[in-house]
Amino acid sequence: MPIELLSDTDIQRQLTTLQGWERVGKEITKRYKFADFRAALAFVNQVADLAEAADHHPDIIIRYNRVTLTLSTHSAGGLTENDFQLAHQIDRLG
């Protein structure tokens, strides 16, 4: 059974428990700025390990020292618990 889409109310409540994530339509996104490219890439590799463990993968944009992560559950057509679980794990990276 596919995972269920969250309601707008659930999404709003979940967002208040995260740090710096914004809802953009059917996705949540967060932007990061690091000291340099190397630091940005180290972060991306940490995120990648979490993504592999969760079998849930954010879209990742790297522009030198800036990284943008975007989460959505494409199979469900929007935001699910899986997106927020991974977002929480990413926030705990520090």
Next chain:
Amino acid sequence: MPIELLSDTDIQRQLTTLQGWERVGKEITKRYKFADFRAALAFVNQVADLAEAADHHPDIIIRYNRVTLTLSTHSAGGLTENDFQLAHQIDRLG
């Protein structure tokens, strides 16, 4: 002295020596598809090593097993020899 922008003629000639790169305005871009996210990320890390060595950094987009690289010399406002040198190195990754 800042590096010089390439002429349209130079850009066209350079593109013919690359594999799968397209010019999009002031940038060149190439799209890749890998077996899975892990393979995509391994490639990105190889590109990152080349980018650090060259001190020239492509924009990188990762969407699960798809990677898009975009090169431009922002300090010069367009395409320079540096972009094509790095593109050649990336093509040689195999």
